[in-house]
Amino acid sequence: MNFSRPATLRTVGPVVQAAFRLVTGFLFACHGAASLFGILGGAHGGGTVPALQWPGWWAALIELVGGLLVALGLFTRTAAVICSGSMAYAYFSVHQANALLPIKNGGEPAVQFCWSFLLIACLGPGVCAVGSLLKRRPAVGIDDRPAPVPMS
Template sequence: MPRRLRPSGDHLLGLFRIVTGFLLACHGVAKLFGVFDDGPVPVGLWPYWWAGLIELGGGALVATGLLTRPAALLCSGTMAYAYFTEHQPHGLLPLQNDGESAALYCWAFLALAVLAPAALSLPAAKLRLAAARGAKAHPPGTAVT
């Protein structure tokens, strides 16, 4: 009977990291370049332009697995700030104040900052590539001097 391919928990978290980072980076692109939106936010406009910069840069870093913990923590804090300053004054609950995405992103990035899954990241791929090159240069059973 063929063995089913089941992703490990690390790979599932890696996919979660990639998708979540990519989706936040899309929000940054929308703010900074006006894609899917009414137009770009004016450069330097507090807090929107800076939030877009953090969303694009932090989302890209998290998606690629580079500096995952600090980038995810910064993204989580940015989303908490967005929720409490932009959404929460319009109602107590996220369903009332249209803050569901900010709340979900905040908690998702906090989880990624704590867990920092390395599976499917650029640093892990670089290590695997270096190990593969080292194995080809030194076949098993040969001495390395």
């Protein structure tokens, strides 16, 4: 039996992976922007999180910066691990105290983001990531030719 992926999945898979990364990062960044700046409906009823307040302001900062980094595909794995951890912390410190299951304690978004970012951290950014584009560009003035060997 042949267990290899079909050709269409091999070609479309990286694009879908990148789209998933982009959408997940963008939505996460929107949460952070709403909490920090009161835009897009604001934090919990239209306001902003007080500056430097633990953990809300710091979580919003991770959401904004981490979400943007993941969406852009820059330091993707590291940013995704931090974002995933922040959502795990949010779930266990805020939501789980209210009820055991996410459907009862309002923690579905935290759980979904946590696992989504963990998936992104494991799979990487996919195609069209800024980090991948930067790695491919050679430095100015440097080429791939080997250095000449000195003659003795």
